[in-house]
Amino acid sequence: MSLTTKSENRAFGGVQGVYSHGSAETGTDMTFAVYVPPHEPGAKLPVLWYLSGLTCTHANVMEKGEYRAACAEHGVILVAPDTSPRGDEVADDDAYDFGKGAGFYVDAAQEPWAKNYRMRSYIERELPALIAAHFPADMTRQGITGHSMGGHGALTIGLRNPDTFRSVSAFAPIVSPLNCPWGEKALDGYLGPDRETWPDYDAVALIENGARLPDLLVDQGTTDDFLKDQLKTGLLAIACKKAGIPAQIRMQEGYDHSYYFIATFMAEHVAWHAERLKA
Template sequence: MEHISTSRCYAGEQQVWRHESSSTGTPMTFAIYIPDHEDGTRLPVIWWLSGLTCTHENAMIKCEYKRACAEHGIIFVCPDTSPRGEGVANHDDYDFGQGAGFYVNATQEPWSPHFQMRSYVEDELPALVAANFPVDMDRQGISGHSMGGHGALTVSLRNPGRFRSTSAFAPIVSPLNCPWGDKALSGYLGDNRAAWREYDSVALIEDGARIENVLVDQGTADEWLEGQLKTHLFENAVRDAGMQAEIRMQEGYDHSYFFVSTFISDHVAWHAAKLKD
């Protein structure tokens, strides 16, 4: 791992690291916030998955998680949203290609060699972080925003029991049922929509996946709510499955980090309560 930067922030350190990823075959950069702690102790961790166009940096500078993470003693990890670089396939649109990995393992050319973001966030990065930072892997939470909310819900639903707590801000709840999903998943996975179901929180629940401790915040002024995010599909799936999830419609908030930053302290505190020893 290559150390990029360390800055003291609140009672802890915001660090950035880069490493050669075996999943993507590219260098990958991630941010990790580490609260002050006694030597030898291991801290709970929240994995944060970011949205379309983001790198590791957006949440790091905009999300305002550090105060709450310092207070509750929680490590917070922000990976990139896709492989990047000259040898990596790309697309001119903001919602496909680099910056838009959708946390899937691509099966279609030209994406499949590098766009293996499911393996990266689900397996490789957790192992790397566990080996190099003082995280307690028995106390993990996951969260994310928009495409990263989709990522958080689907990673958790595919791995019941791994995360004690799962939250999302304005998640894309069903790529099978929105234009962003149609475009990205047909590109990365091909036209066999049955193969998309493991990347769709609604379909995963319909197919029997269950997780506990789920919190979703969604702004009512979000420009993507009706056309892309469709929170009600998740609400319906949860209800039909007899699953519990707290879904909060936040009046007047839009899709931006101005919304996320407003409620991230709530989320961190909520995760913290589940992540206690």
């Protein structure tokens, strides 16, 4: 499982790298970012996955997320994958919320998307194996977080894989794709019109169907333009309360959907995960 180093830069005593590899799942070259904090030779460090939102690549959080100081302080590796397959041969759509940059962390079943859009398997299986092979990662200590579409990805992947991810958080997540325009468009397009196949990609539905987390941290801005129609944070709060999941769902007054919001609370999320990922 080879990878190509695209860049490496010293930061807060550690190394911020960008890498690429040929993906068997997507059938394309995939690019991802990894920050490895300073550590003793031979040490194995916990891993925090960050999944990005619509239109984003690995670069958005790397350039604007302000996570490195916190990761260095707590000794946490951060991995930031891309949001979709890329390349001239990859199917796309003119809209910003479907196609390239909008993989929704699903394994597509409909053509022409099924050939390359396999972001669920890429995140859950292929990229973790690559991280384990090339970085000082303790894969028994993994957490996952993300923003918006990536928050949807973090919640659903964490709920489906509780033995893999010991901690789950999110920034302004799409909590129920079955009940919002972004989600309905994506799931119908990638999976097909049979809604019976959709709940595996809906955090609220997963919880209602028995999936559980030991606890949960979510931050959501009160002035987020997408809160009412797309994100619907209240549905997650209700589902967690009914299921008895201890959830900190913090409505942050005056914050919007931007990386200014994410950067403000990123260090708190890193510390929260680090506490749960201790050896």
